[in-house]
Amino acid sequence: xxxxxxxxxxxxxxxxxxxxxxxxxxxxxxxxxxxxxxxxxxxxxxxxxxxxxxxxxxxxxxxxxxxxxxxxxxxxxxxxxxxxxxxxxxxxxxxxxxxxxxxxxxxxxxx
Amino acid sequence: xxxxxxxxxxxxxxxxxxxxxxxxxxxxxxxxxxxxxxxxxxxxxxxxxxxxxxxxxxxxxxxxxxxxxxxxxxxxxxxxxxxxxxxxxxxxxxxxxxxxxxxxxxxxxxx
Numbered sequence: 001x002x003x004x005x006x007x008x009x010x011x012x013x014x015x016x017x018x019x020x021x022x023x024x025x026x027x028x029x030x031x032x033x034x035x036x037x038x039x040x041x042x043x044x045x046x047x048x049x050x051x052x053x054x055x056x057x058x059x060x061x062x063x064x065x066x067x068x069x070x071x072x073x074x075x076x077x078x079x080x081x082x083x084x085x086x087x088x089x090x091x092x093x094x095x096x097x098x099x100x101x102x103x104x105x106x107x108x109x110x111x
Numbered sequence: 112x113x114x115x116x117x118x119x120x121x122x123x124x125x126x127x128x129x130x131x132x133x134x135x136x137x138x139x140x141x142x143x144x145x146x147x148x149x150x151x152x153x154x155x156x157x158x159x160x161x162x163x164x165x166x167x168x169x170x171x172x173x174x175x176x177x178x179x180x181x182x183x184x185x186x187x188x189x190x191x192x193x194x195x196x197x198x199x200x201x202x203x204x205x206x207x208x209x210x211x212x213x214x215x216x217x218x219x220x221x222x
Contacts, residue, residue: 034209043115043201043213044154087153091209098144098169098208101154 004088009106012082018075020105022088025069031092033064034099035073037084044087044101047073078109113137115214117202123220124192132187132217134202140212142205143185144169145177147198148216154201160185192221 005023012018024033034049048055048062050071055062061074075082087104091097118133134143141162146154146169156169160179174196176188185204189196197220203211 032209041199041216043203043216044211045213046210049209085153098142098156098159099211100156100170101146103151103153 004090004102006086006088006102006105008103009108011108011110012075012078014080014109014111015077018078018082018107018109020073020075020086020088020107021070022073023070024088024090027068027090028092031090033062033071034089034091035060035062036087036089036099036101037082038087038104039081039084047086078107080109080111083107083109115202115204115212117200117214117217119217120215121218123222124189125222126193128192129188129190130192130219131189132200132202132219134185134187134204134214136183136185136204136212138204138206138212139182140204140206141182142208142211143179144203144205144211145175145185145187146201146203147171147196148201149198157187157200192219194221197221 035047036044038044050062064071085104085106089099115136144159145157148154155171158177160166163182166177178186200217202214205211
């Protein structure tokens with residue numbers, strides 16, 4: 001599975017959009033991009049995933065570049081409760097192997 | 112519907128002692144996983160199971176054994192605990208590999 005690169009930390013003002021980048025320059029055609037987050041001391045929580053089209057759900061939007069070498073997770077109106085570590089994971093969609101979590105980005109939402 | 116539960120929540124062991132961590136899920140999920148998370152690190156996969164009676168090794172399986180005798184339960188065993196196994200242990204389950212539901216974690220200290 002392709003590796004991902006994320007900034008170790010980011011800050012965002014409450015109420016503003018939080019844009020979390022992820023680089024996956026070695027991604028192959030059948031690999032999906034997945035996002036999870038982990039709020040302090042809790043187990044991670046699934047957010048969203050995509051292959052090449054942009055995706056949106058009630059939690060976030062996922063923007064994948066046309067060449068698929070990078071993506072951005074967008075939290076449109078960040079709240080203090082969105083403070084967490086966000087993990088970007090790339091994996092073959094039809095594979096039988098589990099997800100591999102990296103170190104992620106620690107997002108701090110500031111009042 | 113309790114989701115994923117873990118027993119115990121906290122435990123302190125002496126070096127060389129053994130113990131079993133229990134993970135239970137009531138969502139009829141096929142897949143179950145055990146991860147460990149050390150301070151400042153992402154999650155690392157210890158073992159996983161793709162169905163009742165099956166187990167497979169993850170990234171860091173040494174020193175651990177698992178069993179999945181019933182679909183709803185996944186047990187993680189430490190035969191001879193070592194200080195290096197001090198960590199937070201998370202169990203997860205899912206019907207598909209990419210969407211995993213995590214338990215609240217077990218904090219284990221080995222002295």
